[in-house]
Amino acid sequence: MGIQITPSMLSADFANLESEAARISNADWLHMDVMDNHFVPNLTLGMPVIEALSKVAQQPIDAHLMIADPDRWAPAYAEAGAGSITFHVEAAAAPVRLAREIRAQGARASMALKPATPIEPYEDLLPELDMVLIMTVEPGFGGQKFLDLCLPKIRRARALVDKHGGDIWLQVDGGVSVETIERCAEAGADTFVAGSAVFGADDPADMVEQLRALGSA
Numbered sequence: 197m198g199i200q201i202t203p204s205m206l207s208a209d210f211a212n213l214e215s216e217a218a219r220i221s222n223a224d225w226l227h228m229d230v231m232d233n234h235f236v237p238n239l240t241l242g243m244p245v246i247e248a249l250s251k252v253a254q255q256p257i258d259a260h261l262m263i264a265d266p267d268r269w270a271p272a273y274a275e276a277g278a279g280s281i282t283f284h285v286e287a288a289a290a291p292v293r294l295a296r297e298i299r300a301q302g303a304r305a306s307m308a309l310k311p312a313t314p315i316e317p318y319e320d321l322l323p324e325l326d327m328v329l330i331m332t333v334e335p336g337f338g339g340q341k342f343l344d345l346c347l348p349k350i351r352r353a354r355a356l357v358d359k360h361g362g363d364i365w366l367q368v369d370g371g372v373s374v375e376t377i378e379r380c381a382e383a384g385a386d387t388f389v390a391g392s393a394v395f396g397a398d399d400p401a402d403m404v405e406q407l408r409a410l411g412s413a
């Protein structure tokens with residue numbers, strides 16, 4: 197399977213999410229950043245907005261939950277229409293049960309790791325997952341600088357995912373742009389979130405294609 201470009205709607209115009217999604221019809225997924233001002237120091241959107249956008253957008257929704265107590269909330273995001281649900285492993289009380297509940301709702305289950313969270317303690321979780329998200333900034337805000345210190349972890353995650361076989365996607369999120377995407381791809385990422393790079397471009401769809409070309413190389 198080829199790589200996937202997943203623009204973050206955090207950098208889109210929140211007053212016009214439907215038309216913003218239509219501007220990037222060549223994107224594979226729409227990345228929706230849910231923040232609760234608890235797990236991260238920012239507040240964005242939640243289930244009702246995801247439900248509304250999922251009804252009008254062509255692309256499936258990749259919900260990135262930066263929230264406390266994902267055990268309680270994450271499965272409901274599948275009912276709200278998200279096709280992929282990422283919870284932070286730092287916040288999950290019972291990640292195995294949670295991943296199984298997400299899959300039981302028919303969505304893809306994914307775990308995210310903040311920059312200082314190692315992947316090795318979670319190796320045994322991989323068979324329960326459809327994707328691993330390696331954060332390349334501290335979660336909470338768009339437009340931050342890419343953290344090169346995360347590259348070795350992308351490599352280690354790639355090795356673990358390959359070792360376990362299956363079809364687990366490896367996503368990177370934070371500071372991904374034409375300047376940094378090749379480094380991520382070279383380290384083994386195959387699914388790329390980009391917010392400010394896509395929606396800050398004059399032509400967001402063209403930027404999606406530029407990122408796809410650089411990320412595929």
Ligand code: DX5
Nearest residue numbers: 204335336338339371391392
């Ligand atoms: C940050 C979010 C990201 C953010 C990325 O906590 O998880 O998805 O929107 O924005 P950029 O691509 O601008 O770093």
Ligand code: ZN
Nearest residue numbers: 229260369389
């Ligand atoms: Zn995100």
